[in-house]
Amino acid sequence: MSLYAVIMAGGVGSRFWPRSRRSHPKQFLDVFGDASLIQNTFARLQPLVEPENVLVVTNADYVGKTQAHLPAVPESNHLGEPVARNTAPCTALAAAKLIAEDPEATMIVLPADHLIGDVSRFQEVLQAAVDAAQTETASGGHPLVTIGIRPTHPETGYGYIQFDADGDTDGIADDLGMTPTAHRVLTFAEKPDRATAERFLDAGDFLWNSGMFIWRADAVLAAFERYLPKVHRLFSPLAEAFGTEREEAAIADAYERSPKISIDYGILEQADDVLVVPGAFGWSDVGDWRAVHELAAKDAAGNRAEGNVILQDTARSFARSADGRLLVLVGVTDASVVDTGDAVLVCDREQAQKVKDVVDFLSVHGMDEYV
Amino acid sequence: MSLYAVIMAGGVGSRFWPRSRRSHPKQFLDVFGDASLIQNTFARLQPLVEPENVLVVTNADYVGKTQAHLPAVPESNHLGEPVARNTAPCTALAAAKLIAEDPEATMIVLPADHLIGDVSRFQEVLQAAVDAAQTETASGGHPLVTIGIRPTHPETGYGYIQFDADGDTDGIADDLGMTPTAHRVLTFAEKPDRATAERFLDAGDFLWNSGMFIWRADAVLAAFERYLPKVHRLFSPLAEAFGTEREEAAIADAYERSPKISIDYGILEQADDVLVVPGAFGWSDVGDWRAVHELAAKDAAGNRAEGNVILQDTARSFARSADGRLLVLVGVTDASVVDTGDAVLVCDREQAQKVKDVVDFLSVHGMDEYV
Numbered sequence: 001m002s003l004y005a006v007i008m009a010g011g012v013g014s015r016f017w018p019r020s021r022r023s024h025p026k027q028f029l030d031v032f033g034d035a036s037l038i039q040n041t042f043a044r045l046q047p048l049v050e051p052e053n054v055l056v057v058t059n060a061d062y063v064g065k066t067q068a069h070l071p072a073v074p075e076s077n078h079l080g081e082p083v084a085r086n087t088a089p090c091t092a093l094a095a096a097k098l099i100a101e102d103p104e105a106t107m108i109v110l111p112a113d114h115l116i117g118d119v120s121r122f123q124e125v126l127q128a129a130v131d132a133a134q135t136e137t138a139s140g141g142h143p144l145v146t147i148g149i150r151p152t153h154p155e156t157g158y159g160y161i162q163f164d165a166d167g168d169t170d171g172i173a174d175d176l177g178m179t180p181t182a183h184r185v186l187t188f189a190e191k192p193d194r195a196t197a198e199r200f201l202d203a204g205d206f207l208w209n210s211g212m213f214i215w216r217a218d219a220v221l222a223a224f225e226r227y228l229p230k231v232h233r234l235f236s237p238l239a240e241a242f243g244t245e246r247e248e249a250a251i252a253d254a255y256e257r258s259p260k261i262s263i264d265y266g267i268l269e270q271a272d273d274v275l276v277v278p279g280a281f282g283w284s285d286v287g288d289w290r291a292v293h294e295l296a297a298k299d300a301a302g303n304r305a306e307g308n309v310i311l312q313d314t315a316r317s318f319a320r321s322a323d324g325r326l327l328v329l330v331g332v333t334d335a336s337v338v339d340t341g342d343a344v345l346v347c348d349r350e351q352a353q354k355v356k357d358v359v360d361f362l363s364v365h366g367m368d369e370y371v
Numbered sequence: 372m373s374l375y376a377v378i379m380a381g382g383v384g385s386r387f388w389p390r391s392r393r394s395h396p397k398q399f400l401d402v403f404g405d406a407s408l409i410q411n412t413f414a415r416l417q418p419l420v421e422p423e424n425v426l427v428v429t430n431a432d433y434v435g436k437t438q439a440h441l442p443a444v445p446e447s448n449h450l451g452e453p454v455a456r457n458t459a460p461c462t463a464l465a466a467a468k469l470i471a472e473d474p475e476a477t478m479i480v481l482p483a484d485h486l487i488g489d490v491s492r493f494q495e496v497l498q499a500a501v502d503a504a505q506t507e508t509a510s511g512g513h514p515l516v517t518i519g520i521r522p523t524h525p526e527t528g529y530g531y532i533q534f535d536a537d538g539d540t541d542g543i544a545d546d547l548g549m550t551p552t553a554h555r556v557l558t559f560a561e562k563p564d565r566a567t568a569e570r571f572l573d574a575g576d577f578l579w580n581s582g583m584f585i586w587r588a589d590a591v592l593a594a595f596e597r598y599l600p601k602v603h604r605l606f607s608p609l610a611e612a613f614g615t616e617r618e619e620a621a622i623a624d625a626y627e628r629s630p631k632i633s634i635d636y637g638i639l640e641q642a643d644d645v646l647v648v649p650g651a652f653g654w655s656d657v658g659d660w661r662a663v664h665e666l667a668a669k670d671a672a673g674n675r676a677e678g679n680v681i682l683q684d685t686a687r688s689f690a691r692s693a694d695g696r697l698l699v700l701v702g703v704t705d706a707s708v709v710d711t712g713d714a715v716l717v718c719d720r721e722q723a724q725k726v727k728d729v730v731d732f733l734s735v736h737g738m739d740e741y742v
Contacts, residue, residue, distance in 0.1 A: 018699070312729055313722065326714040326741050328389070328729050331722030332706070339715055343697040344708075346717055351684060351702030358683055358699050370697050 003130060004105050004217075005049040006094040009038055009058040009066055009112035010081055014359040015288040015352065018343035022371050027112040028065055031292055038112040042070050044119045048126060049108065055097065056112075057081060057090045076243070082252045087263040089255060091213075092224055092235035099217040100239040106133055107220070109263070110212040115295060117282020125180045125279035129214040132182035132275050142219040143273040145182060148207025150280040154197035157287060157353070159209035159264070160189040162200075163276045182275040188264060207278055211285070213263065220267070227270040234258050288352035289336035289345075293318035307339075316349065343370055374501060375476050375588075376420040377465040380409055380429040380437055380483035381452055385730040386659040386723065389714035393742050398483040399436055402663055409483040413441050415490045419497060420479065426468065427483075428452060428461045447614070453623045458582075458634040460626060463595055463606035466588040471610040474589065477504055480634070481583040486666060488653020496551045496650035500585040503553035503646050513590040514644040516553060519578025521651040525568035528658060528724070530580035530635070531560040533571075534647045553646040559635060578649055582656070584634065591638070598641040605629050659723035660707035660716075664689035678710075687720065714741055 013026025020026040027038040035043070042054065051072040058066050060080030067078050079093060091109055098105040108126065116122045125147060133145040148161045164184040188209065192200060200206035224232035234254040241250035268274055284291055296304040296318070303311055307321035314329040318336040321327035327339055334349040347355060363371050384397025391397040398409040406414070413425065422443040429437050431451030438449050450464060462480055469476040479497065487493045496518060504516045519532045535555040559580065563571060571577035595603040605625040612621035639645055655662055667675040667689070674682055678692035685700040689707045692698035698710055705720040718726060734742050 018697075310729060310732065312725060312732075319717075321715075325712075326389075326738070327717075328714065329717045330725050330729060331719030332717055333719075335703070335717065337715075337717050341696075343699065344692075344710055344715055346690075346698075346700045346703055346706065346708055348702030348704075354683060354701050358681060358701060361681065361683075367697070 002053060002102055002105060003049050003108070004053045004055065004098050004102075005045050005108040005110065006055045006057060006091070006098075007038065007041055007066075007070075007110060007112045008087060008090055009056055009062065010084055010090065011113070013113055015355045017355050017359045018338055018340040018345050018370070024065075025062065026286075028062075028069060031286060032115060032295070036069050037115070037286070038066065038069050040116075041110065041112050041114065042073070044116060044122060045108070048123060048130075052077070055079060055094050057094055058112075059084065079251070082255050084260075085255055085258045086260045087211075088224075088228060088231055088261045088266040089235065089258045091220060091263045091267075092228075092231050093238065093251065093254070095217040095221050095224075096235050096238040097242050099221060100242055103218065105217040106130060106214070107217055108212070108214050111285070113286065114210070114212075115282075115284045115286045119281075121281040122279065122283075125277055125281060126212075126214070128180040128182065129275075129277040132277060133214045133216060133219070137273050139273075141222065141273060142216045143182075143275045144219060144223060144268060144271055145214040145275045145277065146185070146268065147210045147212040147214070148276040148278050149210050149283045150278055151201050151206065151208050154194060154201045155208065156191060156194055156197050158285070159191055160197075160200050160206045161209050161276050162186040162189065162203075162206050163278070165205040180277050180279060182277045185268075185274040185276050188269045207276060208283075209264065210279075210283060211264075213268075223267045223271050228261065228266045231258055231261070231266070288355060289318060289338065289347060290349050290352035293336060293349060318349075373424060373473055373476060374420050374479070375424045375426065375469050375473075376416050376479040376481065377426045377428060377462070377469075378409065378412055378437075378441075378481060378483045379458060379461055380427055380433065381455055381461065382484070384484055386726045388726050388730045389709055389711040389716050389741070395436075396433065397657075399433075399440060402657060403486060403666070407440050408485070408657070409437065409440050411487075412481065412483050412485065413444070415487060415493060416479070419494060419501075423448070426450060426465050428465055429483075430455065450622070453626050455631075456626055456629045457631045459595075459599060459602055459632045459637040460606065460629045462584075462591060462634045462638075463599075463602050464609065464622065464625070466592050466595075467606050467609040468613050470588040470592060471613055476588040477501060477585070478588055478591070479583070479585050482656070484657065485581070485583075486653075486655045486657045490652075492652040493650065493654075496648055496652065497583075497585070499551035499553065500648040503648060504585045504587060504590070508644050510644075512593065512644065513587045514553075514646045515590060515594060515639060515642055516585040516646045516648065517556070517639065518581045518583040518585070519647040519649050520581050520654045521649055522572050522577065522579050525565060525572045526579065527562060527565055527568050529656070530562055531568075531571050531577045532580050532647050533557040533560065533574075533577050534649070536576040551648050551650060553648050556639075556645040556647050559640045578647060579654075580635065581650075581654060582635075584639075594638045594642050599632065599637045602629055602632070602637070659726060660689060660709065660718060661720050661723040664707060664720060689720075 009027050013020045016026045028036050054073045056066045056078045060082050063078050063080040129145045241247050298304045302316040304318045308326050309319045309321050310328045312330045314332045316334045320338050322339045322341045336347045338345045380398050384391045387397045399407050425444045427437045427449045431453050434449045434451040500516045612618050669675045673687040675689045679697050680690045680692050681699045683701045685703045687705045688703050691709050693710045693712045707718045709716045
């Protein structure tokens with residue numbers, strides 16, 4: 001009944017352009033401090049999960065990179081996806097590998113590129129989620145558990161989870177210092193508009209969907225069998241292929257034939273026994289440059305400068321220079337300016353999401369050297 | 372009675388940073404089109420002034436550059452100033468050189484770094500100013516003549532000249548198609564505040580001070596003798612030094628001992644016989660990046676992009692990339708973004724004047740590689 005972690009590291013994080021590139025995605029960037037996001041993700045799993053019990057699932061092109069960033073994780077634990085198929089196939093792959101090694105495995109599934117401020121509180125919440133995932137349900141199975149973040153503002157960029165608060169939406173266990181507890185999930189809500197997000201915030205029984213999941217491998221495979229039978233049929237036979245000559249080809253074949261579907265949509269929104277442990281530990285998915293600016297330490301004018309930067313009459317802005325090049329902002333407000341040597345982005349803080357469109361544009365127009 | 376031109380090319384134009392540098396000032400930049408500003412200044416003097424009748428007065432460090440940009444001007448006509456002493460000493464130097472060659476010389480003095488849209492109209496206005504400068508006054512001397520620009524908006528960045536309109540401030544000769552005529556100058560006004568500038572614009576008898584002057588060398592030297600006797604005493608003896616071994620040392624000595632003073636303040640505001648020829652020919656001193664943006668051809672959103680630039684949801688902005696580096700603006704309004712390889716400037720359009728402060732900051736802080 002060992003504990004495993006699956007770090008999902010397949011994305012590019014294109015809203016982090018020009019720092020993120022196809023050849024150097026967001027999870028490998030040192031956005032905060034000296035370590036990369038994936039290194040921080042790995043580090044805060046200690047001491048809950050042994051390094052040899054960590055799996056990394058990433059794009060096949062990035063396996064060399066994840067191995068270099070996480071040398072403590074055994075080489076064969078870095079699994080490469082030949083094509084991107086969203087999070088459900090990735091989870092099925094990891095579950096198949098873990099169940100082959102440990103029929104009672106409990107797995108923590110989490111994205112490689114999030115930020116967590118209060119690591120000890122995170123670990124307490126995670127431990128509560130693990131305990132909940134290992135507790136037998138009335139029907140003799142085990143629940144699927146997720147971590148929900150107590151919202152601090154009416155964010156429209158996240159999905160929400162409504163949970164059964166039993167009438168108590170104020171003093172529940174997400175508050176620091178209290179013991180975190182699992183609650184029954186009522187609904188998953190898509191990214192809301194502003195008015196809906198405000199309603200969610202006021203209601204008190206809505207949490208941000210963190211994309212972090214905890215379950216026994218056999219429980220999630222049973223859920224796959226019921227709700228995504230095709231994915232189950234493709235991936236569960238892989239259990240016998242790991243560590244054999246067939247491994248790579250078998251994985252490639254399963255991915256090739258798999259639908260593209262998220263674990264949230266494909267499994268969690270369908271399943272009955274879904275629990276959520278509310279947490280408040282300074283979490284962000286660090287989705288774009290605006291988020292980086294918000295999370296970084298700033299000066300009195302609300303500016304964050306990294307590298308060879310001069311700011312004059314500038315406020316609420318983020319500026320990062322590269323290669324020692326001098327970056328000067330004069331009279332600028334609410335901007336993100338990011339220089340990477342071959343490219344410079346100047347972006348309104350509130351329009352940081354649109355950076356993804358620029359990357360799409362570059363890709364469509366064959367400007368691959370910048371993508 | 373030949374016609375000469377004196378191109379003043381001593382400044383750095385630091386509000387054009389990061390393109391302008393101490394080692395590569397504004398007048399040598401190709402701000403508009405393929406030719407440098409000084410080359411355009413020289414070209415629009417043709418056919419009024421023979422190339423061998425053009426003098427260039429510049430910083431001693433830039434003589435090699437002015438010679439390279441204006442190879443048609445004889446080498447010995449490029450005069451280097453050992454120290455900057457503003458425009459009065461520069462004018463006295465040029466007048467002393469010209470009078471030694473031609474006692475009846477008429478000289479056009481003009482800055483190297485201005486923009487003029489309608490060159491033929493400019494030449495008509497210039498010819499009228501030359502004619503006025505060569506007409507004897509009642510007292511037997513010759514007037515000092517300047518060119519005044521009919522203001523198009525209440526600009527606070529220029530000095531103004533009030534002229535004697537004889538009650539006719541609407542249909543005077545600055546309008547295109549009419550014969551330009553010289554008018555008596557009443558007053559010179561410093562850069563005004565906004566309200567004053569609006570009053571000047573409404574009054575109809577105020578013009579922008581263009582910094583372009585036309586006079587006989589003997590007339591301006593007589594004015595120096597009366598209003599700036601010290602400068603006269605230092606510079607008029609140079610007439611005998613040009614072309615001799617003493618030239619460089621004599622010039623250095625005169626500059627060393629000269630006060631710093633402008634021709635406007637030192638002579639024109641004091642003298643009696645000062646005339647102005649009003650002109651309207653699309654003039655700008657192209658003082659900063661805002662002016663460049665205003666004068667450049669723009670797209671429907673008011674943007675001007677030069678080089679490898681992508682604009683998304685961007686308006687009223689100027690963006691220039693360097694060395695093929697990609698520059699991307701997302702959701703930006705009213706900005707000037709200028710990349711020069713070693714430095715990137717992001718500046719609010721309305722705060723372009725402050726770029727000079729940045730250059731001062733760089734200089735004070737020993738960041739000479741960027742100055």
